[in-house]
Amino acid sequence: MQQGWLSNWLVKHEVVHRSLGFDHRGIETLQIKAEDWDSIAVILYVYGYNYLRSQCAYDVAPGGSLASVYHLTRIQYGIDNPEEVCIKVFAQKDNPRIPSVFWIWRSSDFQERESFDMVGISYDNHPRLKRILMPESWIGWPLRKDYITPNFYEIQDAH
Amino acid sequence: MATTASPFLSPAKLSLERRLPRATWTARRSVRFPPVRAQDQQQQVKEEEEEAAVENLPPPPQEEEQRRERKTRRQGPAQPLPVQPLAESKNMSREYGGQWLSCTTRHIRIYAAYINPETNAFDQTQMDKLTLLLDPTDEFVWTDETCQKVYDEFQDLVDHYEGAELSEYTLRLIGSDLEHFIRKLLYDGEIKYNMMSRVLNFSMGKPRIKFNSSQIPDVK
Numbered sequence: 300m301q302q303g304w305l306s307n308w309l310v311k312h313e314v315v316h317r318s319l320g321f322d323h324r325g326i327e328t329l330q331i332k333a334e335d336w337d338s339i340a341v342i343l344y345v346y347g348y349n350y351l352r353s354q355c356a357y358d359v360a361p362g363g364s365l366a367s368v369y370h371l372t373r374i375q376y377g378i379d380n381p382e383e384v385c386i387k388v389f390a391q392k393d394n395p396r397i398p399s400v401f402w403i404w405r406s407s408d409f410q411e412r413e414s415f416d417m418v419g420i421s422y423d424n425h426p427r428l429k430r431i432l433m434p435e436s437w438i439g440w441p442l443r444k445d446y447i448t449p450n451f452y453e454i455q456d457a458h
Numbered sequence: 459m460a461t462t463a464s465p466f467l468s469p470a471k472l473s474l475e476r477r478l479p480r481a482t483w484t485a486r487r488s489v490r491f492p493p494v495r496a497q498d499q500q501q502q503v504k505e506e507e508e509e510a511a512v513e514n515l516p517p518p519p520q521e522e523e524q525r526r527e528r529k530t531r532r533q534g535p536a537q538p539l540p541v542q543p544l545a546e547s548k549n550m551s552r553e554y555g556g557q558w559l560s561c562t563t564r565h566i567r568i569y570a571a572y573i574n575p576e577t578n579a580f581d582q583t584q585m586d587k588l589t590l591l592l593d594p595t596d597e598f599v600w601t602d603e604t605c606q607k608v609y610d611e612f613q614d615l616v617d618h619y620e621g622a623e624l625s626e627y628t629l630r631l632i633g634s635d636l637e638h639f640i641r642k643l644l645y646d647g648e649i650k651y652n653m654m655s656r657v658l659n660f661s662m663g664k665p666r667i668k669f670n671s672s673q674i675p676d677v678k
Contacts, residue, residue, distance in 0.1 A: 449634070
């Protein structure tokens with residue numbers, strides 16, 4: 300598999316990662332271990348990725364792991380094609396803990412809370428990690444593939 | 459959400475109320491803890507001892523089967539709690555959060571508080587009681603027997619969920635089961651729509667003939 304320049308740069312600086320190829324826009328995707336993610340996030344920020352464009356999470360497969368995805372962009376003056384990279388961090392379902400990047404990119408605040416709410420990844424060092432969409436007393440993680448919706452009464456038949 | 463009060467659904471007493479223009483009704487019945495939960499929680503063990511002292515029924519853990527049987531065999535219909543004529547609205551102000559634990563759907567309103575049926579005083583200091591308001595908008599025609607069926611079902615559900623956390627989620631589970639029970643009563647023809655109700659929109663389905671709940675798979 301062809302390696303991108305960022306992957307080469309990380310290899311040169313002995314940063315543990317794995318390349319997952321390129322997406323349809325040619326943006327490099329890297330997988331990083333959860334225990335390395337906080338230090339590598341700092342490295343990426345210092346390198347120049349000053350903008351977290353989006354953060355999301357998904358359930359990979361029933362019985363599989365959970366993934367937390369970060370899209371980073373390097374914003375500079377006078378550049379119309381900024382560098383971008385996509386980072387995926389996987390966590391096991393029995394103990395889904397991933398370091399929070401809130402203290403590096405503040406915009407991940409609500410997005411990590413939503414990821415926590417929907418798939419149940421607990422982000423370490425997040426200042427106020429609690430449910431954001433569901434009621435706080437809700438039980439279960441609604442976007443996991445093994446989630447079973449409770450049989451709550453809704454008005455279905457009103458005319 | 460008022461999470462400051464007792465964190466476990468452990469109603470030593472249970473208040474069933476129905477507020478309608480015609481009838482007012484309150485119920486009392488003591489509830490015991492399941493032995494597993496009682497071993498887990500020191501505080502609950504204490505409460506269970508008090509409870510057992512009141513009831514003269516010390517339940518040893520090995521008799522779980524018998525107790526379950528006893529539970530399924532109802533000793534009688536659910537009894538209302540005595541009306542408290544001196545109840546006042548308490549703990550509703552902003553210092554206490556200005557909120558309350560409830561499950562409100564169209565036909566079932568459950569509050570974790572005592573509500574006086576005449577004066578509507580909402581006493582949130584008594585969070586060991588659950589108050590049920592049945593069909594406040596009068597969508598169905600209720601008789602005493604059908605009301606009692608819903609109260610019995612409510613008592614069964616509260617017994618079933620005892621030891622669970624007292625949260626909006628648990629109350630919503632109970633309220634939804636009661637709504638499904640009311641829908642089953644409607645499909646079986648035991649209750650019917652009140653054609654004089656203020657909003658007549660058949661919220662549980664249009665009236666049908668030659669139809670009962672056995673043709674609906676998801677109705678218990």
